[in-house]
Amino acid sequence: MQKKIYLDYAATTPTAPEVLVAMNKSLNDTFANPASTQHFFGEQANQQIETSREQISAVFNAKSPDFIFTSGATESNNLVLKSVAQRFQLHGKHIITSATEHKCVLDTCKFLESQGFKITYLKPNADGLIDLNKLADSITEETILISIMHVNNETGVIQNIEKIAEIAAEQGIFFMSMPRKVSVNFTLI
Numbered sequence: 557m558q559k560k561i562y563l564d565y566a567a568t569t570p571t572a573p574e575v576l577v578a579m580n581k582s583l584n585d586t587f588a589n590p591a592s593t594q595h596f597f598g599e600q601a602n603q604q605i606e607t608s609r610e611q612i613s614a615v616f617n618a619k620s621p622d623f624i625f626t627s628g629a630t631e632s633n634n635l636v637l638k639s640v641a642q643r644f645q646l647h648g649k650h651i652i653t654s655a656t657e658h659k660c661v662l663d664t665c666k667f668l669e670s671q672g673f674k675i676t677y678l679k680p681n682a683d684g685l686i687d688l689n690k691l692a693d694s695i696t697e698e699t700i701l702i703s704i705m706h707v708n709n710e711t712g713v714i715q716n717i718e719k720i721a722e723i724a725a726e727q728g729i730f731f732m733s734m735p736r737k738v739s740v741n742f743t744l745i
């Protein structure tokens with residue numbers, strides 16, 4: 557049979573073997589509902605989650621309560637976009653994103669438009685990169701959030717999220733991104 561080689565690492569990667577081992581152990585040993593802390597098994601599962609939260613926080617040199625686990629990227633993106641929009645709408649109702657974001661970001665932006673928010677969809681250059689000058693120029697007094705993914709899941713183009721984060725921080729605007737690491741998919745804000 558012809559040998560097949562998987563090359564679509566921009567969309568998703570195989571799970572790292574050490575992650576599989578840790579997940580298997582966790583599913584076997586601490587399968588209980590972590591919200592059921594009235595009993596030993598639930599408490600054990602709860603502690604496992606808190607340990608993971610601390611370990612992930614340490615990687616980012618952050619405080620552990622700052623990390624929220626979700627079921628996946630669609631939920632994370634919805635949570636951040638809608639929460640920031642709702643909480644900061646009195647500061648302004650403008651969000652900047654790109655025309656090539658994942659569908660879950662574009663769909664949520666469409667929903668926010670229906671709620672009276674203005675969304676700027678930046679068109680990337682021919683090489684797929686966002687023009688950072690255009691990004692800076694599109695910021696207004698009303699801008700509350702910039703949402704640009706790290707690696708495009710279809711083209712594999714890598715955006716300069718360090719620079720975008722700097723531009724956002726200089727203006728006191730939230731920056732949301734989906735950083736791509738081996739088998740980890742989460743939203744940073």
Ligand SMILES: Cc1ncc(COP(=O)(O)O)c(C=O)c1O
Pocket residue numbers: 567568627628629630631658660705707709734741
């Ligand atoms: C950039 C990006 N955003 C969102 C998603 C949706 O992820 P999920 O299937 O975890 O909801 C993906 C999926 O790969 C993605 O690559």
